[in-house]
Amino acid sequence: MREELRLGGTPLWAWAATIAFILALLAIDFVVAGRRPHAVGLVEAASWSGVYIGIALLFGLLLGYAAEPGTGTTYVTGWLVEKSLSVDNLFVFVIIMNRFAVPPAYQQKALLFGIAAALALRAVLIAVGAAAVTLFSPTFLLFGLLLMFTAVQLIRHRNDDPDPEDNPVLRYARRVLPTTTEMDGGRLFARSGGRRMVTPLFLVFLSIGTTDLLFALDSIPAVFGVTQNPFLVFCANAFALLGLRALYFLIQGLLRRLVYLAVGLAVILGFIGVKLILTFLHEQVSTGIPEITIPVSLAVILSVLAATTVASLLRSRRHPRQRAHTGAVGERTRRRRWRKTDQR
Template identity: 40%
Template sequence: MNTVAPDWLWAFFIVSVLVALFVDFVVLKKQGAHEVTVPEAVRWSIIWVALSLAFNALFWWALKTHEDPAVAAEANTRAFEFLTGYLIEKSLAVDNIFVFLMIFTYFSVPPAYQKRVLMIGIIGAIVLRTVMILVGGILIAKFHWILYVFGAFLLLTGIKMWWAAGKEQDLEDNPALKLLRRFMPVSKEFDGEKFWTVENGKRIATPLLMVVVLVGITDVIFAVDSIPAIFAITDDPFIVLTSNIFAILGLRAMFFLLAAMAAKFHLLSYGLAVILVFIGTKMLLIDIYKIPVLVSLGVVVGILAITMVWSVRTAPKLPEAKPKALPQGN
């Protein structure tokens, strides 16, 4: 797998991720179990986006100042590929977040415990996606035709997502949940942030462990969609990996932010479906016509913007509170 990124930038990326995880998982752990407020989620979302853009700027500078003129000439294109990939992964994560929200609601997970579940989910997602991206990169390098398989898969997934958008999902029919319940006795009550508890002298799982497992399974399912999507933008493993990981690092803050305004973006699933269909089509046409990166970026941003504005304008209005009657004097 060939990449334009210099070795020192790979090292910088790895160190940056480890530092970010240390801050997010060790320093913030001192806060203990607490409910993440909207202002806190907004602050952390801004921080993660700023760090991602700063890394992209460093990536552009590393290429622009490269001693090889051919590499330097690709700086703008590669930076736009990172940005497009980052936006795609970030937007596809929105649908992932809505499923997380459904799982938390189904199990009535207290807001104070949700943070730990998401922290563990992020670690699992980083490891899983790194492996899948490396394997995907090797497969594409050896078997070019697999791009058509990815493209057809994304096209069908987008159509399926459009069909399912707006329909209420029932977690009770989830096969993974049924399988877990068959092999894993679960307590009816939470035991703080513990995954295991003791009932009648037996060590059994708590509902929080079930939630963690389901979140992990959900991420596996969504990774199958999102990773082929980024390969439609670029075949550079560095860009694929870094844009994916930076999108995941901000997932926890993004969850608490979107959870507070989920109703306002009720049409977002339709926009994500259109994005997947566009990316799948782009991948199927790759040997006939390669859609420019700037066009892809414009399409993704445009679809997201239209869908979000449309969602806000058509959001169901809350019933107006009736004024209380004033007490009548005698």
């Protein structure tokens, strides 16, 4: 009997079936968004969010039934990490939409194009990360140190917001691509004066896609801290990204009330960073060094998310004028600090 072909320890047929299913869900999203551009209401957003969260959890149950024991729990933990980090993405998306003054009817289209691009780019990064973990044993140590550094930066700059105009890809596109001044019915491209031009919505899509890629540099090492299985890493990323469109409209108003968002994410990233470093020391230095198990990781992440949400809502109720920040630091913020240093 011919041996079953595998990629990263997972059968190729499982990869093919899962990717086909994810692409089908993405296609459904495009049909829903493109059939009739409209402002998404709370009921519609809640319904679609429930559908995507349900699909993600059902996939975990399927893995728990069909795969090795513990696989389903590992996937759900990774998905939860990605989902919590995606809330920070959504906050930046809100800033981008506001900066470009995107009408509500066209926001979901811009989100979908950005999410599709982010999904493709993350697949490449996951492949690179999986190869690095396999070929270079200190990768876990490097990932752990990166996550701990990011956690410290989030705490230090928890009151900062990024500026979309600091995106180098966006700045380059503005220089080289002729751009219309109008949204032009939600199109990405248009003709004006006989010239083919991009619309502001194309720049929004570009900004969302490239911004999410920067977030992936933190979130992918984080999920590798949960599992080294590239199939589970990809699935956790994909199912977390697919629900972003609906989640964006569902919690758009709530986002600004999550005043401790950056602190909560910093704790999660720092915890996973410690977990990765302990894993490296356990495997490369001494088996006597303890590792953090998946059930413990899941309990810690859930506890941090719950505490962050409750504390944020209580703080917002007592101080309604206080708003949340992403904790990200834009190039413009850094340039201002450099100028202050030079002036001294």
